[in-house]
Amino acid sequence: GAVVSQHPSRVICKSGTSVKIECRSLDFQATTMFWYRQFPKQSLMLMATSNEGSKATYEQGVEKDKFLINHASLTLSTLTVTSAHPEDSSFYICSGQTLEGSTDTQYFGPGTRLTVL
Amino acid sequence: KQEVTQIPAALSVPEGENLVLNCSFTDSAIYNLQWFRQDPGKGLTSLLLIQSSQREQTSGRLNASLDKSSGRSTLYIAASQPGDSATYLCAVKIRLDSNYQLIWGAGTKLIIKP
Numbered sequence: 001g002a003v004v005s006q007h008p009s010r011v012i013c014k015s016g017t018s019v020k021i022e023c024r025s026l027d028f029q030a031t032t033m034f035w036y037r038q039f040p041k042q043s044l045m046l047m048a049t050s051n052e053g054s055k056a057t058y059e060q061g062v063e064k065d066k067f068l069i070n071h072a073s074l075t076l077s078t079l080t081v082t083s084a085h086p087e088d089s090s091f092y093i094c095s096g097q098t099l100e101g102s103t104d105t106q107y108f109g110p111g112t113r114l115t116v117l
Numbered sequence: 118k119q120e121v122t123q124i125p126a127a128l129s130v131p132e133g134e135n136l137v138l139n140c141s142f143t144d145s146a147i148y149n150l151q152w153f154r155q156d157p158g159k160g161l162t163s164l165l166l167i168q169s170s171q172r173e174q175t176s177g178r179l180n181a182s183l184d185k186s187s188g189r190s191t192l193y194i195a196a197s198q199p200g201d202s203a204t205y206l207c208a209v210k211i212r213l214d215s216n217y218q219l220i221w222g223a224g225t226k227l228i229i230k231p
Contacts, residue, residue, distance in 0.1 A: 004160060041126065043221040044206070093161070104217065108153075108161035 002028040004096050006109035013084055014117055020080045021112045023094030029074035030096025034106065035067075038091040050077055084116045119144045119211050123222035131230050132199055138192040138225045140207035145185045148210040148217060152181050152192045155204040155224065164205075165192070197229045 003026040013019050023033060032051050036044040048064075050056035050071035058064045068080040077096075081088055091113050095106040120143045130136055140150070149168045153161045165174045165181040167190070173182040180193040194201060204226045208219040 041223060043121070043223045044208075044219075045221075046218060049216070095161075106219070110160040 002026075002096070002098065002105075002107040004030075004094065004107045004109040006092075006094055006112050008112060009110060010113045010115075012115045012117065015085050016083055018080055018082045019084055019114060020078055021092055021094075021114075023077045023079070023096070023109050025075045025096035025098075025107070028096065028098045028107070030077075030098055030107075031074065032097040032104075033071055033077040034095045034097065035069060035077075035079050036093045036095070038093060038111075044093060047079075081114065084114070086116045089114055089116045119147075119209060119220045121207060121209055121220050121222040123205075123207060123225050125225060126223065127226040127228075129228040129230060130197060132197060134197050135193065135195050136197055136227075138194070138205050138207075138227070140190040140192070140222055142188045142190075142209050142220070144211070145188055146211065147185065148212060150181075150183055150190050150207060150209050151219075152179075152190075153206040153208065155206055161206065194227075199229045199231050202227055202229045 005024045007022045035047045037047050038044045046059050047062045048056040048058045048069050050069050052071050052074050056069040071077040091111050093111045095108045097104050097106045122141045124139045151166045152164045155161050167174050167183040178195040183190045204224045206224045208221045210217050
């Protein structure tokens, strides 16, 4: 199957700093990328959907000025957590979507563990 | 609003046993249902995808069933192995306005004891 990478896999930062997470589709072009957040023992929650070259669509309750998403190319999307606080500590997962036959298929990255001190 | 529930939250069984993981959803208007496996430090791996018109799918030792009318799916794992230890997630795909969205369960953490 197709491969999606995320970098970094793990990051620890001080409260108030900004953190950028990269999501790359390595062997396919992702017309749409998704960003999810997963708290311990909870479901993946969709944060935003981004299409290449256009502004991301954020889910209700997700602050677009805090979670900046850039989808500059068909293989790269970035999520920047601005002025991070301890409550932003979570596991962030991205996925890239491509059309296979007549079906949209999502491939998931390995996730980034963010810890804000 | 679509909600997905997985029971149990955690399960520990001896190697070799057959087991069943459960997933339920509140709205039967789904496009498809998928079972994923999540390993620490690795991405989600899609195991089985059942279209809304299908009743089951099989892959090796895995069999997933779908009963849309009752809002239930099961993942059956035969002859479990320690390598099956992982968190298993189910997700339903729904139509939302002009897009599709995955709604996820919280997962079942499975431990297979050697």
